[in-house]
Amino acid sequence: MKSIFGLAAGLVxxxxxxxxxxxxxxxxxxxxxxNAPQFWNLISKGAKLEVVAKGFGFTExxxxxxxxxxxxxxxxxxxxxxxxEDGQKTELIALGDPDGSTYDQNHQLIxxxxxxxxxxxxxxxxxxxVLADRFEGKKFNSPNDxxxxxxxxxxxxxxxxDLVAGEKQELPFQGVFRxxxxxxxxxxxxxLTQPNGLAFSPDGxxxxxxxxxxxxxxVYEFQPDGTLANGRIFGEEPGGRGEGVPDGMKIDRAGNLYxxxxxxxxxxxxxGEHLGTILMPEQPANLAWGGANLxxxxxxxxxxxxxxxxxxxxxxxxxxxxxxN
Numbered sequence: 001m002k003s004i005f006g007l008a009a010g011l012v013x014x015x016x017x018x019x020x021x022x023x024x025x026x027x028x029x030x031x032x033x034x035n036a037p038q039f040w041n042l043i044s045k046g047a048k049l050e051v052v053a054k055g056f057g058f059t060e061x062x063x064x065x066x067x068x069x070x071x072x073x074x075x076x077x078x079x080x081x082x083x084x085e086d087g088q089k090t091e092l093i094a095l096g097d098p099d100g101s102t103y104d105q106n107h108q109l110i111x112x113x114x115x116x117x118x119x120x121x122x123x124x125x126x127x128x129x130v131l132a133d134r135f136e137g138k139k140f141n142s143p144n145d146x147x148x149x150x151x152x153x154x155x156x157x158x159x160x161x162d163l164v165a166g167e168k169q170e171l172p173f174q175g176v177f178r179x180x181x182x183x184x185x186x187x188x189x190x191x192l193t194q195p196n197g198l199a200f201s202p203d204g205x206x207x208x209x210x211x212x213x214x215x216x217x218x219v220y221e222f223q224p225d226g227t228l229a230n231g232r233i234f235g236e237e238p239g240g241r242g243e244g245v246p247d248g249m250k251i252d253r254a255g256n257l258y259x260x261x262x263x264x265x266x267x268x269x270x271x272g273e274h275l276g277t278i279l280m281p282e283q284p285a286n287l288a289w290g291g292a293n294l295x296x297x298x299x300x301x302x303x304x305x306x307x308x309x310x311x312x313x314x315x316x317x318x319x320x321x322x323x324x325n
Contacts, residue, residue: 001060001075001099001144001161001196001212001247001285028263031279039276042256042267042312049281052298052305053087059300060248061101061145063109064290064316070298071109072305073098075162080111080122083305093126097162100145100197100248100286103318105152112143114162119143119154119179135177135185138170145197145248145286148317150204151226154179155188157195157209176209178226188228192218197249197259197286201270202315208234210246210259215239217246217259217268234272237261248286250297252312258297260284265299278308289314 030049034040057076064070069084071092080098081089096115104110109122110131117140118133131154133140142162149155159174173190176198180186194213200206200222207222217235220228237246239262247260255270264280265287282302290298290307294314299306 001159028279028281028283030281032276033263033279034276036269036273036275038269038273039267040311042252042275043278043308043310047309050307051087052085052307053083053089054304056081056303056305058285058302059305060099060285061111062286062288062290062298062300062305063101063103064288064294064298065103066319070288070290070305071101072300073101073111075099075114078115091126093122093128095128097142097164099143099162100156102146102148102154104148104154105318107318110146110148110154112146112156114142114144115164117142117164117167119146119156132179132183132185135171135175135187141169141171141174144195147198147200149178149226150200150222150317152181153226155198155200155207157192157198159194159196159212161194161196161212176228180226186226189220189231191231196247199249199251199257200317201251201255202253203255208249208251208257210237210249212245212247215245217249217257219272235259235266235268235274237266239263244283248284248300250287250289251315252289252310253315254312256312258287260286265297280306289316294319 061073080092083089099112101111113120119131120128122128141160144157146156175190176188178186192211196212198209207220210217219234220231243262249259257268265278267275284301286300288298297308
């Protein structure tokens with residue numbers, strides 16, 4: 001999700017919550033801010049932030065490929081790039097406002113295409129097909145982030161944050177949806193104001209989703225039939241204008257959450273304790289686990305892509321699907 005570019009219904013919200021003028025933002029530096037001793041189980045005190053690539057417009061949607069590269073969406077340059085470890089980037093596709101992405105269980109790239117108002121699948125040559133763009137005959141708002149579920153289905157959020165200026169909102173809510181292999185779209189919840197990042201616990205029993213407007217994270221019990229139950233507030237990420245809001249999120253194998261928020265990446269225990277914050281020189285919008293041991297966070301942060309070696313290993317659904325007992 002980018003700042004205020006090309007928005008309609010979300011324009012006022014984003015003007016309040018996101019960075020509109022980078023020149024007005026004071027310089028930031030990388031740092032580690034612990035709120036609890038357990039934070040140091042997640043990352044070494046001597047960890048160093050590394051730059052993978054720079055020169056983007058607004059980075060989002062990182063997806064790690066075991067071949068040793070990541071896909072990165074650029075919401076301002078309207079492209080998805082293949083970015084190698086040495087910083088080389090190759091255009092995969094030119095696409096209006098690509099956002100969050102994932103691989104599916106068949107190792108195919110799935111993207112939230114905001115301008116198309118659709119969930120699409122993109123092959124390695126850059127050709128795409130629309131998997132879904134409507135619910136009950138009405139167009140989605142602007143699909144924002146996506147994850148593969150324990151059942152192999154695709155789960156995604158549909159806020160109005162990137163609804164194209166001048167286009168009409170057809171759905172009277174901002175929902176969280178499930179898309180199955182047959183193309184059936186199911187509404188899971190519409191209680192969030194602006195749903196954004198989402199993740200499943202490694203055991204497949206919990207589903208997390210954040211709300212950028214309410215600045216909180218919700219957790220639900222994930223049911224065997226793909227529905228949600230017993231939603232509640234998991235955590236809050238308060239902050240000032242331009243400091244960042246809950247956006248992308250990922251989870252490690254121990255169930256700790258890593259959620260973008262004011263100043264950088266907020267680390268949360270499975271019990272909902274804010275363990276600490278990874279302070280970033282640029283505001284991150286999303287992140288992905290990668291590296292040979294899945295112990296590196298790749299961070300899409302405004303105009304750059306960074307990486308950070310962690311002391312814990314990430315849970316990546318398309319490489320190791322959750323087990324829902």
